[in-house]
Amino acid sequence: MYRYDEFDHDFVQARVAEFSDQVKRRLAGEISEDQFRPLRLMNGVYLQLHAYMLRIAVPYGTLNSRQLRMLGHIARKYDKGYGHFTTRQNLQFHWPALADVPAILADLASVEMHCIQTSGNCIRNVTADHFAGAAADEVADPRPYAEILRQWSSVHPEFSYLPRKFKIAVTGAERDRAAIQAHDIGLHLKKNAAGELGFAVYVGGGLGRTPMIAKKVRDFLPEAELLSYCTAILRVYNLYGRRDNKYKARIKILVHETGVEEITRQIEAEWQQLKDTELKLPEADIQAINAYFAPPALSARPEGDALVKQARLDSKSFSEWLDQNVVTHRHPDYAAVTISLKGIGEVPGDVTDSQMEAVADIAEKYAFDELRVSHEQNLILPHVARADLKVVYDALVEIGLATANSNLISDIISCPGLDYCALATARSIPVAQEISRRFASLERQREIGELKLKISGCINACGHHHVGHIGILGVEKKGSELYQVTLGGSADENTSVGEIIGRGFSSEEITDAIEQIVDTYLGLRLNPDERFIDAYRRVGPAPFKEALYAGETKAA
Amino acid sequence: MKVLTANRLSDGIAVWYADGGWAETVGHADIAHDKTAEDRLEAIGAAAAANNEVLDVNVIDVTIVDGLVEPVRLREKIRAAGPTIHPDLGKQAARAA
Numbered sequence: 001m002y003r004y005d006e007f008d009h010d011f012v013q014a015r016v017a018e019f020s021d022q023v024k025r026r027l028a029g030e031i032s033e034d035q036f037r038p039l040r041l042m043n044g045v046y047l048q049l050h051a052y053m054l055r056i057a058v059p060y061g062t063l064n065s066r067q068l069r070m071l072g073h074i075a076r077k078y079d080k081g082y083g084h085f086t087t088r089q090n091l092q093f094h095w096p097a098l099a100d101v102p103a104i105l106a107d108l109a110s111v112e113m114h115c116i117q118t119s120g121n122c123i124r125n126v127t128a129d130h131f132a133g134a135a136a137d138e139v140a141d142p143r144p145y146a147e148i149l150r151q152w153s154s155v156h157p158e159f160s161y162l163p164r165k166f167k168i169a170v171t172g173a174e175r176d177r178a179a180i181q182a183h184d185i186g187l188h189l190k191k192n193a194a195g196e197l198g199f200a201v202y203v204g205g206g207l208g209r210t211p212m213i214a215k216k217v218r219d220f221l222p223e224a225e226l227l228s229y230c231t232a233i234l235r236v237y238n239l240y241g242r243r244d245n246k247y248k249a250r251i252k253i254l255v256h257e258t259g260v261e262e263i264t265r266q267i268e269a270e271w272q273q274l275k276d277t278e279l280k281l282p283e284a285d286i287q288a289i290n291a292y293f294a295p296p297a298l299s300a301r302p303e304g305d306a307l308v309k310q311a312r313l314d315s316k317s318f319s320e321w322l323d324q325n326v327v328t329h330r331h332p333d334y335a336a337v338t339i340s341l342k343g344i345g346e347v348p349g350d351v352t353d354s355q356m357e358a359v360a361d362i363a364e365k366y367a368f369d370e371l372r373v374s375h376e377q378n379l380i381l382p383h384v385a386r387a388d389l390k391v392v393y394d395a396l397v398e399i400g401l402a403t404a405n406s407n408l409i410s411d412i413i414s415c416p417g418l419d420y421c422a423l424a425t426a427r428s429i430p431v432a433q434e435i436s437r438r439f440a441s442l443e444r445q446r447e448i449g450e451l452k453l454k455i456s457g458c459i460n461a462c463g464h465h466h467v468g469h470i471g472i473l474g475v476e477k478k479g480s481e482l483y484q485v486t487l488g489g490s491a492d493e494n495t496s497v498g499e500i501i502g503r504g505f506s507s508e509e510i511t512d513a514i515e516q517i518v519d520t521y522l523g524l525r526l527n528p529d530e531r532f533i534d535a536y537r538r539v540g541p542a543p544f545k546e547a548l549y550a551g552e553t554k555a556a
Numbered sequence: 557m558k559v560l561t562a563n564r565l566s567d568g569i570a571v572w573y574a575d576g577g578w579a580e581t582v583g584h585a586d587i588a589h590d591k592t593a594e595d596r597l598e599a600i601g602a603a604a605a606a607n608n609e610v611l612d613v614n615v616i617d618v619t620i621v622d623g624l625v626e627p628v629r630l631r632e633k634i635r636a637a638g639p640t641i642h643p644d645l646g647k648q649a650a651r652a653a
Contacts, residue, residue, distance in 0.1 A: 027566060029608035047612055049635045050646055052568035080645055095645075097567035347641060418631060419639035422612075427634075429641050479629065 001062050001370065002147050002292040004112045011154075012109045015116060019043045020102035027099060040098075042122075043105070044115025048422050051095045055118040056108060060128035060146040060170070061089030061373040061380075065360035068371055070111045072356030078104050083356070085341060085349040087413060087464055088167070089127050089373040090118060094420050116154065121162045123153035123234075127169045129178045130374035133295055134336045134382035136328045140197055142172035142189045144289045145226055148281065152227050159234050163241035164249035166234070167206075174493060179375060181205045181214040181495035182467055184251045185233060190220070197223045203233055203263070204255030207461035211497045212252035215260040217267060223286065225271075228279035232271035236263065296368035296383055301333040304386025311390040318393050320442060321404040326389065335386050337367075339379040339396060340403040340411065344440045345433050348414040349377030351401075358399045366392050376413055378406065408445040409453055409518065410436040413464050417457025417474065418481075426474025426481035427507075428457035434511045439518075448518055451532045452490070467491035469533045470517060471498045472510065483510040487517065487544055488536045501541055502549050513548060520547040559585035559618050559625055560597040561632070562610035570635045570647075571610060572625075573600060578610065581647055582636040583624040588615070 004012070019039070026036045040046075044055040056071070071091055075083050078100045079093040086092055096104060108114055117124055126146040133141040149168055153159065159166070171178040172189040180186025186202035199221045205214030221229050237251045240258070255263050312319040325338040339359060342348050351359075363371045363381055366388045372380035384392055396402040405411045412435065415421065417428030432455050439445055454468030458475070465471030471486035482504040489498030505513045518532075520543055525535045536544075559582065560573035571578040572585035579585065588594040594615060601613035617628040627633050638646015 026608070032608070033605065033611045047563055047568055049631070050568075050570055050638060051563070099566050418634055419641050424631075427640060429639075433641065476630070481630065 001064060002059070002143075002289075008112070012112070012114050012116075015043070015114065016102070016105045016109050019105065023098060023102050038120070041119040042116070043101075044118040045096075045098070045101060046119065046422075048094065048416075048420050049418075050420065052098055052101075053420070054093045054096045054101060054104065054115060055086070056091045056093075056113060056115050057118050057125045058089050058091060058113075058373050059150050060126055060132070060143045061130050061375070062128075062143060063371040063373065064369050065364040065371070067111045067113055068356050068360040068363070070107060070113070072353040072360070074104055074107055075356065076353040082350055082352045084347075084416065085351065085373050085377045085379070087375045087377065087415075087462060088118075088125050089130070089375055090125055091373070092416075094416070119165075121164050121166075122160050123149075123156065123162075123166045123168065126150055126153070127167070127178055127183075127375055129171045129173060129176075130372040130376075130378075130380045131177060131327065131336050131382060132172060132372075133293060134329050134334075135173055135177075136330045137175055138172040138330070139191050140172050140189055141290075141293050141295075142170040142178075142187070144286065144293050145187065145189065145199075145223070146170050147289055147292070148226060148286070149230065152230075159238065162234070162238055163243045164246070164251075166237075166251070168230075176491075176493040176495075177374075179464070179467065179491035179495070181493075182207055182211075182464070182491055183214060184237075185230060186214050187226075189223075192220050199223070199226065201229065201233075203267070204252045204260075205495070206250050206252040207464060207466050208250070209247060209459045209461070210250075210253065211461070211466040212256060213495050213497060214252075215255060215263075217260065217264045224281045224283070225275055226281060228274040228277065229267075229271055231279055232267050232274055235270050236266045240266075296370070298331045298334055298383060298385075301385040301387045304333050304389070307387050308389060315390075317397075317402075317404070318390060320446075321393055321402055322389065324404040324408065324446070325406040329383065331383075333386055334383055335389060337381040337384050337389070337392060338374070338406040339381065339401050340405055341378050341401070342405055342411050342436065343400060343403045344405075344410060345437045347429050348412050348432050351379070355399050355401060358395070359401070362392055362395050376411065378411070404442060405445060407450045407452070408442075409439050409448055409451040410445060411452075412436060413452075413454040413468070415456050415458075415462035417455075417463075421457060423460060424457035424474070425459075425476040426457050426483070428455040428463055428472075428474055431455055431472060431474065431483065431507065431510055435514055438511050438515060447528075448522065449528065449531055451518070453514070454489075464491065465489070466497045467495065468498060469531075469536070470514060472514075475504070477504070481507045483507065485510075485513060485517070487541060488533065490533050496537075499541060502545055516547050517544055520544050557618050557620070558588045558594050558597065558615045559627075560588075560601050560613070560615055561585075561635070562601060562604065562613040564610055565608055572636075573597065573604075578604070581651075582618070582627060585618070585625045587618065587625060 202214035367381040414432040418424040456463035486498030
């Protein structure tokens with residue numbers, strides 16, 4: 001994986017020193033909150049309901065064991081023994097004291113981590129397919145390009161005060177696991193007919209209060225033009241994006257109001273000025289970054305087949321975990337493993353200090369020291385020899401992280417909601433927990449099949465509810481929590497925004513409503529292979545509305 | 557009925573104004589029963605923020621339950637107790653102990 005060069009080290013150290021001094025002056029009362037707020041946000045420090053919150057960048061979701069161990073150490077020493085993985089592939093601590101933040105940042109810097117640009121109106125952590133570098137279906141590893149974008153966007157002087165925050169995602173496979181069409185810029189790394197690498201470029205996606213699917217502005221951008229083209233997009237946005245209204249300031253609104261044809265024309269015109277400048281990526285630079293992401297030396301481990309076969313016979317639970325949480329690797333003797341952070345009734349994305357350390361040990365021993373954070377709030381071991389799968393499974397069972405529910409209804413994305421967040425209007429985690437408990441039976445979950453359920457505790461949509469097959473949005477109505485349900489959303493290569501199905505449900509009603517939706521689906525699907533989303537697209541909302549609200553209409 | 561609340565500068569912990577200082581629990585917070593008292597709390601809050609003791613100062617609605625102050629809105633109830641999903645964390649943990 002990428003290692004800091006001298007410049008990176010100096011840059012991060014200088015930032016730690018600078019922010020430590022700012023914290024010191026704030027605590028001494030030399031600077032006011034109004035002066036300090038933008039500074040702390042630039043360094044990932046928020047104020048939430050109970051305490052400050054610190055958001056740590058995990059570039060394109062890639063971690064090594066040393067880094068995960070350090071996160072565990074920070075959780076134990078400075079926080080309350082746990083951390084929360086987010087949909088931006090980052091990690092948040094919910095309880096750090098401001099006075100401790102300089103020490104935490106110094107610890108992070110010692111393992112090449114920081115909190116820079118995890119907040120504010122700048123280019124945020126670039127996310128990528130969590131199976132990058134391992135996926136059998138990928139054209140090339142998207143992470144070198146994410147790293148190039150990270151270096152380019154870090155304290156970029158022109159793009160540090162954008163109209164609003166800006167999020168970029170990259171995938172290297174046709175099958176989009178990085179939700180690129182829900183991003184300000186989505187990049188799909190692909191090859192043209194001549195076998196050259198380049199990108200399909202999508203612009204203007206986003207969730208929040210006005211969900212929009214990104215529009216494709218270019219079908220093939222040569223890889224060397226990555227930065228010149230992104231600069232052109234950012235320039236058009238920086239110039240014309242609305243600054244008069246925070247809620248209309250994202251690029252999605254600009255794209256929507258300008259129209260895709262005109263915005264494409266503006267971007268292309270800007271790009272004409274930029275494409276043959278120093279922003280063109282030299283082949284040698286691309287190769288140099290690529291070298292950091294060279295795959296580990298995967299030696300042949302053909303004994304895996306027989307071992308897995310035997311272990312399947314010996315253990316039903318291992319067999320189920322294998323079917324659900326293990327995916328095909330580009331090397332036939334290896335597999336990529338999803339470590340579910342969605343134990344039944346647990347808090348989605350939460351992981352304890354000791355679990356972090358244990359997972360780091362497993363990664364070091366059996367997975368070439370590589371880990372990924374998925375935007376679905378799980379951890380990934382991207383390269384595990386099939387021959388080692390049973391040992392890895394047993395080690396995960398020991399720490400309570402072997403739940404075999406990847407992509408099933410209990411693999412829920414949930415924002416922190418009103419249990420922590422100052423912006424939230426309703427709780428989301430308890431809803432996730434109750435649904436998870438209701439559908440606890442793995443047999444039942446597997447019978448239902450792939451179902452993406454996503455929950456947000458306010459209209460800002462950190463829980464991606466708009467693109468859940470089933471989405472839940474918690475709002476406050478007359479002093480109580482009310483949950484609106486959307487159906488038919490999706491965040492893959494066929495991205496769609498879910499439709500509100502009808503009146504919302506109270507916290508007492510919501511789990512029953514979800515169960516009714518699932519039962520309705522089971523009753524109408526053509527066969528077990530027809531996923532919830534496919535069935536919904538075929539039949540539309542009517543049968544679900546009927547199941548949820550028919551009694552009310554008749555009563556009225 | 558209203559009380560004054562904020563988060564403490566040094567650690568961000570939620571606090572409520574009580575007896576001339578900032579308490580870590582809401583139960584005995586100073587109550588404003590009328591507009592004049594409310595204005596007084598707001599002035600105290602503004603001064604404390606200006607003096608860099610606290611931040612995010614707000615005056616919130618409360619009621620009295622079993623002789624103790626309790627916030628009215630769910631958001632403020634959770635702030636006063638801790639995350640509902642972790643009874644072992646936040647103010648509620650100390651209360652149970």
